[in-house]
Amino acid sequence: MQTTTNIENLFRLNRLPHIWCPGCGNGIIVNAVQKAIYESGLDKDKTVIVSGIGCSSRATGYMNFDTLHTAHGRAITFATGIKLARPELNVIVLTGDGDCAAIGGNHLIHAARRNIDLNVIMFNNSIYGMTGGQFSPMTPHGRLATTSPYGNLERTFDICKLAECAGASYVGRSTVYHVQLLVNLIKKAIENKGFSFVEAISICPISYGRRNKLGDAPKMLEWLKEHAVNIKAAQKMEPEKLKDKFLIGEMYHGEAPEYTQLYDELIAKLQKGAEKDVR
Amino acid sequence: MKTKRNAQLLQGNQACSLGALDAGVRFYAGYPITPSTEIAEFMAEELPKVGGKFIQMEDEIAGIGAVVGAALTGTKALTATSGPGFSLMQEIIGFAAMTEVPCVIVNVQRMGPSTGGPTSPAQADIMQARWGTHGDHPVIALSPGSVLEAYTLTIKAVNFSEKYRVPVIFLLDEVIGHLREKVVLPELNELEIIDRKRPTVSPEQYKPYAVDESGIPAMADFGQGYHWHVTGLNHDETGGPTGKADVINQQLSRLFHKLDQYRDEITLYQTFDVEDAEYLLISFGCSTRSSLAAVELLRNEGIKVGLLQLQTIWPFPDHVIKDFTKNKKGVFVVEMNDGQLCLEVERTIGNRDLLSRINKINGELITPQEIIDKVKEVAL
Numbered sequence: 001m002q003t004t005t006n007i008e009n010l011f012r013l014n015r016l017p018h019i020w021c022p023g024c025g026n027g028i029i030v031n032a033v034q035k036a037i038y039e040s041g042l043d044k045d046k047t048v049i050v051s052g053i054g055c056s057s058r059a060t061g062y063m064n065f066d067t068l069h070t071a072h073g074r075a076i077t078f079a080t081g082i083k084l085a086r087p088e089l090n091v092i093v094l095t096g097d098g099d100c101a102a103i104g105g106n107h108l109i110h111a112a113r114r115n116i117d118l119n120v121i122m123f124n125n126s127i128y129g130m131t132g133g134q135f136s137p138m139t140p141h142g143r144l145a146t147t148s149p150y151g152n153l154e155r156t157f158d159i160c161k162l163a164e165c166a167g168a169s170y171v172g173r174s175t176v177y178h179v180q181l182l183v184n185l186i187k188k189a190i191e192n193k194g195f196s197f198v199e200a201i202s203i204c205p206i207s208y209g210r211r212n213k214l215g216d217a218p219k220m221l222e223w224l225k226e227h228a229v230n231i232k233a234a235q236k237m238e239p240e241k242l243k244d245k246f247l248i249g250e251m252y253h254g255e256a257p258e259y260t261q262l263y264d265e266l267i268a269k270l271q272k273g274a275e276k277d278v279r
Numbered sequence: 280m281k282t283k284r285n286a287q288l289l290q291g292n293q294a295c296s297l298g299a300l301d302a303g304v305r306f307y308a309g310y311p312i313t314p315s316t317e318i319a320e321f322m323a324e325e326l327p328k329v330g331g332k333f334i335q336m337e338d339e340i341a342g343i344g345a346v347v348g349a350a351l352t353g354t355k356a357l358t359a360t361s362g363p364g365f366s367l368m369q370e371i372i373g374f375a376a377m378t379e380v381p382c383v384i385v386n387v388q389r390m391g392p393s394t395g396g397p398t399s400p401a402q403a404d405i406m407q408a409r410w411g412t413h414g415d416h417p418v419i420a421l422s423p424g425s426v427l428e429a430y431t432l433t434i435k436a437v438n439f440s441e442k443y444r445v446p447v448i449f450l451l452d453e454v455i456g457h458l459r460e461k462v463v464l465p466e467l468n469e470l471e472i473i474d475r476k477r478p479t480v481s482p483e484q485y486k487p488y489a490v491d492e493s494g495i496p497a498m499a500d501f502g503q504g505y506h507w508h509v510t511g512l513n514h515d516e517t518g519g520p521t522g523k524a525d526v527i528n529q530q531l532s533r534l535f536h537k538l539d540q541y542r543d544e545i546t547l548y549q550t551f552d553v554e555d556a557e558y559l560l561i562s563f564g565c566s567t568r569s570s571l572a573a574v575e576l577l578r579n580e581g582i583k584v585g586l587l588q589l590q591t592i593w594p595f596p597d598h599v600i601k602d603f604t605k606n607k608k609g610v611f612v613v614e615m616n617d618g619q620l621c622l623e624v625e626r627t628i629g630n631r632d633l634l635s636r637i638n639k640i641n642g643e644l645i646t647p648q649e650i651i652d653k654v655k656e657v658a659l
Contacts, residue, residue, distance in 0.1 A: 012508075015519055045504035050348070061508055061520060066501040068351065069510035069520075070344065071374050077341040081348025081356070082501060084332045085306050089352070089502050107344075110337040267327045274328060 010034045010044070012064045019058055021129075023209075023217030025176035025202030029123050030059045032179055032200070033092065036186035047090040050079040052099035055130045056123030056202075059094045073103030076111045079118050087260040090190065093120040097138035098128045101159050105137070108159075108197075112166035115194040116259040121186060122159065122197070125204035133207035144211045160199055164252040169194035171252040175201040177224040178248055185250065194258045201228075201248075286463045291429040291455040292359075294462065295385060296321035298433030299357050303472055304383070305331035306356035308345035310338050310364060313397045314453040315387035318359035339364035343371040343384065350375075350382045351509065353475075353500030355437055359385035362395065365404060365411070372446050373412030374511045377534070379488075379496065381440035381475055383433070385449040387456040388564075390642050399642030400453035402564050403616035408448040409593045415531070417538050419443070419545060420593040422450040424567035426460040432547070432590060438473040439545060443538060444495055450592060452615070454565035454644065482506060487518040488530065494537045538594055547590035548599055552578065556585030558654055559604060561624060562613040563589045566645050570613045573650035582658050592620070600627045609657045613637040613650060 011034070020026050037047065047065050051057035053072035060067035070078045075093050083091045100108055100122045111118055127145060128134040135145035140156045148154075164171045170192035172185035182200055189196030203209065203220040214220050231249035234242055289297070296318050299307075307322035309315075319335065326333045332349070336342045339360050346356040360368065365386045375382050388404050390396030408420040419439050423429040433449060440447040478485050478497040487507045488496050496516075499505035512520040513527045521527060538545060552574055553559065562570040567588045577584045587603045589596065604610050604624075610633050612621040618636045625634055637653050639645045 012519075044506070046502055048501050061510065064506050066351075066506055067508045068348070068501075069508070069512065070347075071370050071511060074340060074344045074371065077336065077344025078348035078351075080334065080336070080341070081306070081308060081345030081350075082352055084308075084334055084345070085349035085354040085356070086352040086502055106337055107341055110341070263327070263332060267330055270328045271330065 007034055007038050010038060010064055012062055015062050018062055020055060021206045023203065023205040024055070025125065025204070026056050026059065026123055028176040028179060029056070029121065029182070029200045029202060030062065032182040033094065033121055033186055034063070035183045036190060037092070039183070040187050040190045042090050042190065046088060047092065048082055049092050049094060050075045050082065051094040052096070052104060054096040054099045054128070055125070056094060056096040057099060073099055074107065075099065076104060076107040076118065076120065080111055080116055083116055083118055084260055084263065087117070087264060091118050092190075093118055095120060095122050097122060097124040097126065098136040101137040101157065108163065109166040112163050112168040112195045112197065114259040115167055115169050115256045117194055119186070119189045119196045120198070122199050123202050124199050125202040125208060127204050127208035129204050129207045133211060145208070160197070160251045163197035167195065167256065168197045168252070169254050169256045170196035172197075172250050173199040173201070173248050175224040175228055175248060176203060177221045178228060181248065188250065188253070192253070193261070194256055284464050284466055286461055288459050289426050289462050290317060290457060290459050291423070291426045291451060292317035292387065292457065293321055294426045294429040295433045295449065295451060296325070297464070298430040299383070299437060300325060300329065301467060301470060302355065302434040302437035303474070304355045304357045304437060305329070306346065306349035306354045307332070307358065308334045308336050308349070308356070309342040309358040309360060310336055312339070312361045312364045314389055314456050315359040315361045315385060317456070318385060318387075339367040340371065343368040343382075346382050347371060347375050347380050350380045351501045355381070355441065357383040357385065357437070359387065361387050361389045362391045362404060363393070365407065369411040373414060373416060375446040376412065376416035376418060377511050378509050379444035379498070379534070380509070381444050383436045383440050383447045383449055385451060387451040387453060389453050396642045398453065400565060400644065401615050401640070401642065402450075402452050402566060403619065403640075404450065405592060405616065405619040408450055415535050417445050417535060418448060418593055419445055419538070419591070420448040420450055421547065421590055422564045422592050423455055423590065424564055424588055425455065426458055427462045428590065429455055430462065430464055434470060434472070435547065438471065441475040442473045442495070443541060444475065444498060445538070448593070450564065452564045478505065486516045488514065489516040490533065494533060494540065542594060542598070545591055545594060546596040546599055548596065549588040549590065550603065551586040551588070553585030553587065553603060555583055557583045557607065558585070558609045558611070558658060559607045560584060560586045560611045560613055560650065561589065561600070561620070562586065563592060563620065566613045566615055569645045569647050570650060572647035573654070576647060577651055577654055582654065584654060589620075595623045595627070597627045600624055604628050604633070607633065609633060609635060609654070611635045611637050611650070611654060613645060615639050615645060
């Protein structure tokens with residue numbers, strides 16, 4: 001087991017500086033993921049980070065583990081193969097809102113349905129940043145993007161609800177303003193034996209904020225601070241007061257059998273049966 | 280003692296599955312599709328018995344994604360599909376080629392394009408097997424002409440993918456996939472099984488895409504402490520992305536040509552009655568069988584015909600084609616498509632006048648009589 005006493009060892013420092021724009025929230029999320037890994041005491045040798053395609057998915061290149069930067073939308077499929085082939089590995093998936101909610105949406109549903117022990121962290125910057133600012137499934141209704149120049153006609157989407165309904169046994173949401181909460185949610189996701197989904201709301205001042213006149217990065221962080229309400233606090237609030245707010249915190253935590261464990265039990269059962277046959 | 284090695288009646292898809300197991304495949308991910316489904320069914324039943332893993336994914340893209348993921352952990356992995364699913368897999372087949380992850384994709388060919396004829400045979404994915412994914416890339420494609428070959432060549436396919444770190448396309452067709460034949464499988468201890476080369480250096484010294492004279496980099500299993508990066512982006516020998524033109528050129532030149540020095544061992548074929556042949560049939564897969572029947576019947580009539588059966592389709596065996604077509608009065612390419620393999624033969628021999636196409640695209644097998652008629656048209 002390779003333990004680490006210094007969080008810097010979790011980074012490939014020689015690959016820095018990163019490619020993200022000034023003011024991008026992705027670095028904060030990567031930091032939160034690393035802190036969660038570090039504080040959870042995961043064995044670095046037994047931890048694999050998988051990503052798809054997009055701004056957020058470039059994170060794997062900077063992280064010092066076995067890392068896999070896959071095809072657009074497909075990170076969860078590769079991660080499923082890794083986890084099923086080697087259940088002893090901790091598998092963390094870093095993905096974006098386009099990667100996970102659009103092109104990869106079906107894989108999210110089915111991995112959640114199987115409750116396979118993956119930890120999916122979805123960076124939600126509300127936009128396709130790498131291609132220059134097209135709307136994604138997570139772009140709120142009415143917002144401007146290069147492909148919604150008259151305002152987004154599509155409805156605002158709650159992907160945490162989707163993950164929960166599809167069968168994820170752990171679901172959380174935080175933001176790049178609420179970093180300690182984000183770290184805690186990711187730690188709980190790692191701890192959960194089953195499919196865990198954490199939505200990390202990020203900021204993209206360049207390709208999203210600018211077009212929608214949301215101000216610079218500090219201003220966008222302030223917006224997150226003012227509009228996020230913890231789910232526990234929300235339970236005691238009047239619906240009126242929650243009108244233009246969104247919820248953060250632990251959205252769901254349930255118990256369900258985990259897929260690779262069921263498969264290993266099947267193998268054990270079949271192989272025990274085979275031994276009997278020989279006798 | 281009776282073993283499964285005794286003579287038995289086996290279906291082509293089953294023989295392929297057995298070959299995969301005997302070659303050491305311990306992971307299967309895929310999506311049901313006719314006429315390949317028996318492979319998934321076999322794997323679902325047999326893999327857990329030997330400690331392997333089967334998973335039915337939500338689509339074929341997920342199937343090949345999971346296979347590549349499993350392969351990165353050091354597990355031999357395979358998926359099976361047919362035309363529409365094979366089309367869906369193309370992007371990740373390119374990923375496997377680019378990142379040099381060993382895996383086998385069985386494509387039990389059916390009629391296309393589109394849904395085409397799900398239960399009808401065709402051999403029309405020859406070019407897709409070679410060029411289905413975007414960009415230049417190395418690939419190996421094998422095609423069996425019998426149930427026994429479905430077994431033996433699947434083992435070759437797994438071995439090739441491991442040794443050369445390439446995706447290998449296994450081009451079955453509906454006829455061979457669903458054909459039942461009596462076969463006697465070779466004993467397990469007679470089989471040559473190849474495992475990928477692993478690094479012998481420490482993780483600190485490991486460069487995932489650095490090569491020796493073999494041209495094939497050593498591959499660490501995920502989970503062994505090597506902490507390496509795998510990306511479909513252009514990358515340097517550390518595995519990290521690069522935009523440097525000279526590095527990209529060096530890496531891609533090696534990638535595109537890494538199979539060149541192994542051409543002879545990758546090229547598999549069989550010949551029938553070629554020694555004194557004046558006319559040559561070139562075929563593969565199920566059409567080999569009609570061709571072989573035609574050779575026998577034509578020879579009974581005194582027409583000296585031979586048959587070259589290609590088992591390796593890609594890389595295209597130019598040298599074999601050149602050798603066997605030398606001094607022939609006529610060459611006939613027999614295939615269930617509109618002339619895909621024939622394009623390569625034509626390119627190789629450069630003499631159109633020598634060539635005749637024998638094609639069928641209606642989902643029915645090419646009959647020996649159809650081949651006989653065409654040969655006679657030219658020969659008499």
